[in-house]
Amino acid sequence: RGAVPSSMDVPTTLELFYMSESIRVTAAQLSIVGSVLANGGKHPMTGVRIFSTRTVRNALSVMASCGMYDHSGEFIFHNGMPAKSGRQGVILSVIPRFGAFCTFSPLLNKQGVSVRGELFYANLTKYYNFHQYALQLQPGQRDARVLGGMLTDRFTSMLLQAAQADDVIEIVNLHARGVDVNSADYDQRTALHLAAAHGA
Secondary structure, eight states: OOSSOTTSOHHHHHHHHHHHHTOOOOHHHHHHHHHHHHTTTBOTTTOOBOSOHHHHHHHHHHHHHHTTGGGHHHHHHHHOSOEEEOTTSEEEEEETTTEEEEEEOOOBOTTSOBHHHHHHHHHHHHHBOOOTTOOSOOTTOBOTTSTTSSHHHHHHHHHHHHHHTTOHHHHHHHHHTTOOTTOOOTTOOOHHHHHHHTTO
């Protein structure tokens, strides 16, 4: 009836589909696959390219638009990240340029999506700014891309980088913006420590 192109070898295509459906993986293994996608196709630990950037773009687009089946629109609306669910209770999500999460919990809702997995992602995006379309932190959210999750940590990091690079102008600019020049990072290093260590 025209649903399948006449040039397609249906038995071979179905065989590939069923073989793909039969692959056994763990949640940890899936999270590595997600991390490769988040890293633009390169394995984050080895730097080896696994997928082309075009493949990554296409995979993430399909995940965002229909990776959660009938629940895709609601999931992307509330959580703002590409995701793929499985009828076994798995949800793999990718946060481009950051990382990936994979949950496994077999209790499914009416739409065939893991109940606990969905709750995990709802809480994750409630407390961290992983929603791809949220342009600023919402009240009570933390920025997972900076240590400690607060804007002050980002400014501290900028201050320490400026001190290490002997960039006095940037230090003056940060101080003018209200950054405490004595602020320290997670190791309790200050701008003075880095400036002294690098001979500034």
